[in-house]
Amino acid sequence: MTVLYIDSDTALTQFCSEIQHSKWLAIDTEFLREKTYYPQLCLIQIANDDIIACVDPIAIKDLTPLLNLLYQPDITLVFHAARQDLELLYLLKNSLPPNLFDTQLAATILGDGDQIGYGNLVKQRLDVSLDKAHSRADWTQRPLSPEQLEYAADDVRYLCELYHQMSADLEKQQRTEWLKEDFAALSNADNYVADPETIWRKIRGAGKLKGVQLAVLQQLAAWREQRAMDRDRPRRWILKDEVMLDLARFAPEKPEKLSQIRGLEARDIERSGRAIIDVISKAKQTPPEQWPILLKPEPLSNQQEALIDALMALLRKFCDEQSITPIAVASRKDIEKLVRGEKDLALLQGWRYQIVGHHLTDFISGHLSVTADTQQIHTKEV
Template sequence: MTIQFIDSSAGLKDLCEQLAESTWLAIDTEFHREKTYYPQLCLIQVANDDVIACVDPLKIDDLSPLMDVFYRTDMTLVFHAARQDLELLFLLRDALPQQVFDTQLAATVLGYGDQIGYGNLVKQCLNVDLDKAHARTDWRQRPLSPEQIDYAADDVRYLRELYHQLEAKLVDTGRINWLKEDFATLSATETYQSNPESSWLRIKGSGRLKSSQLAVLQQLGVWREQRAIKQNLPRRWIIKDDVMLDLARFSPSSLDAMNKIRGLESRDIDRHGQAILKAIEAGKAVPQEQWPVMKRPQPLSNQQDALVDALMGLLRKLCDEQTITPVAVATRKDIEALVRDQDSPIKHGWRHEIVGQKLEQFLAGELKISASQQQLEIQ
C-alpha cells in the first residue's frame, strides 16, 4: 500500500475526504520534547484498512480538518500506549476524543504482559520484526527520507492489524468491557491538565524533607512550574531538582546566602533570585496546619506481611487461570493497600472482577486455599 506524505492544506483536505467514511483510525505521533515543556508535534501517522498517511504538521498551519475527523462522535481512535499521543491532541484541541482503544492495555488483559512495547506486540501477534534503524531520528528535521517515512508508517501499518486481532480476542474471551474504565481515564481531561500546586510531588527526594521544608518546596514547585510553562522550557532548565531540595532545606533569605547552595549558578541567581526568595518566604508563611505531609504508611506487622504473601500466591494462581501476567493486575504495594483496608487498583474495574473479589473473600474468611501436590487449591 502506497504511503501518502501530506505536507499541504490541499493534500490534507484530500486525505480527510478519504477518511470520511471511517469509524476507526489507527493513530501515532512523532514529537520532540528535550528542549521544551510542551511536546513539539513533528508528524502524525494515520491509517485505516485502505489508507496509510503521514501528515507533516511543520508544513501545514491548520490541522483542524484532520482534527474534525478525529473528534467525530462516531470515531474510535486506536493507539498503542496512548497517553503521550492524547496529550498532543489535547494541546491541539483543548479537548479529548471520547472513544479510544489502546492496544497496550488490550494486550495486558489478554496475557501478553504488562506495558508491552509496540515492537514486541507486533512480533508476538503478527510475527513481524520491525526495523529499528530510525529509532533515534530527530523528527524536526526536513526533508524526511523515504526510509524515515516508511519507518514512521510502520507505527500505524501494523497497529490497525493489532486492533482487529486484539478486539476480536477481547470479544471471544468475554473481556471486551473490562477496559471501559481504563479507556475512560485516557479520555478524561484532568489526566492531562498540569497542576503547579502538586508539581513538588514529582521532585525525587522530597520524602526526606520535614513538613515545614515541604511547605517551602511546594511554593518553589509552583513558581518553577509556572515559569516553565510560560517560557515553554523543561523544568530542569529553570532549576534542577536537587537544587530545589537544597533551597527548601536551607531556605536562604538573601541573594548572598544563595551562593552557598550547591549547583545554583550565578546566572540562575541573577535570573531567578528574587522570585526564589519570594517563593521561599511564601512557603515559610504557610500555617503549620497547612504544611504538606508525606504519607508514610506504618510498617506491616509480621502477620500482615504473611497475609500479603498468601494473597500474592492467590493472585498468581488466579492470573494463571486467566492467562494474565500478575504484575499487570496488581503489585505487592496494591496488595498491601488491600490488607491495610485502603483504596487500591485491585478494588476497581476488571482487576476487581477477575481477582479483587476473590482476594476480598479470602480476607473475609469466605474463601480458603490449600496445597495439593505442587499447586494451590481454592475452596
C-alpha cells in the same frame, strides 16, 4: 500500501474527506520534548485498512480538518501506549477524543505482557521485526527521508492488524467490556494537565522534609512549573529536583547564600536568584496550619507483609488461570492498600473484582482456604 505524505492544507482537506467514513483509525505521532516543556508535534501517522498517511504538522498551519475528524463520536481511534499521543491531542484541542482503543492495555488482559512495547507486540503477534534505525531521529528536521516516512508508517501499518486481531480475541474471550472503563479513563483530562500547586508531591525525596520545609518545596515547585510552562522549557532547566530539596531544607534568606547550594549554577543564581529568594521568603511566612502535609502510612507489621506475600501469590494464581498479566489487575502497592483496609481500589471494582478481587477479600475474611503441592496452589471456599 503506498504511504501518502500530507504537507499542505489542500492535501489534508482532501485526505480527511477520503477517510471520513472510517469506523476506526490507527494513530501514532512523532514528537520531541528534550528541550521544551510541551512536546513538539512533528508528525502524525494515520491508517485504516485502505490507506496510510504521514501528516506534517510543521508544514501545515491549520490541522482543524483532521482534528474535527478524529473527534467524531462514531470513529474509534486506535493507539499503542496512548497517553503521550493523547497529550498532544489535548494540547491541540483542549479536549480528548471520546472513543479509544489501546493495544498495550488490551495486551495485558490477553496475556501478551505488561507494558509491552509496540515492536515486541508486533513481533510476538505478527512475527514481523520492525526497523529501529530511526527511533532516535530528529523529527523536526526537514525534509524527511523516504526511509523515515516508511519507519513512521510502520507504526500504524501493523497497528491496524493488531487492532483486528486483538478485538477478535477480546470478543472471543468475552473481555471486550472489561476494557471500556480503562479506555474511558484515558480520556480523563486530569491525566494531561499538571497542577503547579500539587506538583511537589511528585518530587522524589519530598518525604524527607517536614513542616515549613514542605511549604517551601511546594511553592518552589509551583514557581518552577509555571516558569517552565511560560518559557516552554524542561523543568530541570529551571531548577533540578535535588536543588529544590536543598533549597527547601536550608531555606537561604539572601541571594549571596545561594552559592552554597550544591548544583545551583552561577548563571541560575544570576538569572533567577532574586525570584528564588522571594519564593522562599513568602513560603516561610505561611501559617503553620497551612503547611502541606505528606501523610506517611504506619509501617506494616511482619505479619501484614506475610499476608501481602500470600495475596500476591493468589493474585498470580488467578491471573494465570485467566491468562492475564497480574499488573493489569493490581500492583503490590494496591495489595498493600487492601491490607490497610482501603476500599477505593480498582481491584474491588468491575472485572478485576469479578475474577480476582473477591477471591482476595474472601481469603482475608477467612472464607477461602489455601493449600498447595509442588505443582500449584489450590483454593477452596469455606
